[in-house]
Amino acid sequence: MIIHLVEHRDARSLKDLKQKLTMQERMDIYTEFGIQWTETAKKTIEAYTEQLVRLQKQQPFLQYIQSNHHQKECEHPTTEQLNQGSIWLDQLLYENNINNTQIKHDIISIIDKHNTRINAFVLQGPPTTGKSLLLRLITRNYHYDTIHCMERNFQFQNLADKTIALVEEPRITPTQVDNFKKLLEGDGTLDVQVKHSGDVRLPRIPIFISTNHDLGKYVDNIDRMALYERCIVYNFEKRIGTDIPKPPHRPCACH
Incomplete structure (x- = not known):
């Protein structure tokens, strides 16, 4: 259960995982693992990030960013917004x-x-x-x-x-x-x-x-x-908002 939540939430630390869990998910974890759940979560996150780093180091930049590494906080910009x-x-x-x-x-x-x-x-x-x-x-x-x-x-x-x-x-x-x-x-x-x-x-x-x-x-x-x-x-010398317009939308790292 914890490994699924870590991967699904893309949690990189225990604090990160806690912030991303719903109350029901927290209660389900307490029921299954008890008060020791944080130790299991830490080890799971450690294994997850080690695997992630190995993948990132093995793949060339262009290959990696063209793969499916969609970020959870993405606002899902439209095609028009991406073009802008x-x-x-x-x-x-x-x-x-x-x-x-x-x-x-x-x-x-x-x-x-x-x-x-x-x-x-x-x-x-x-x-x-x-x-x-x-x-x-x-x-x-x-x-x-x-x-x-x-x-x-x-x-x-x-x-x-x-x-x-x-x-x-x-x-x-x-x-x-x-x-x-x-x-x-x-x-x-x-x-x-x-x-x-x-x-x-x-x-x-x-x-x-x-x-x-x-x-x-x-x-x-x-x-x-x-x-x-x-x-x-x-x-970089030109100031945004003065010399250059502000970006039309919040830029997205995963697009």
Whole structure:
């Protein structure tokens, strides 16, 4: 029963599952498993996400997104809405002088790990320019984690069992720069600290970054150059709602 609910609700954590269950489903679980149901649910979710990550890592990007990975929160846009959304995304790229074909090629290159030394896709520019929106459309197709760089000691601990990492507004300081260089290169030599456990060797995981400022703002020029050598960078300058109209509909990651 629990495995069916986990798969049907696409639950990635116990908290996620609890939020998605109806009251009747909760009562049925209590009746069948008693107060120990959470332990069974945790193990089931762990097995489900491990299987999901294996599938995502095995399949090339285009093959995976063209498969049936429909998200439960999808608002089921009509064909007309999808066409309008596609036109709006094309306009977003055009107004920022970004080649539609090239950026798609670069996204595939990062996710499918085509380059041995470049493992990061960076969108750089002022707020409200569509950077986070575009990256969410990419990453939400995958089992991903968001890195908050304020959590310095354990900021990478949740990445070992993920397919992709989303980094928002990284503040890369001299004490962190070597770890970030390893992360952005994806060389598989980064040991990350895990709370209440030993260090874990992080495998290569594609990195997607949204930032309002220069990645090397807080480090010297040599380290700054080393960071950017490991990234594909696109600059977004046009503000949504001012320079570009707002999207006609809420963009959907699974369409």
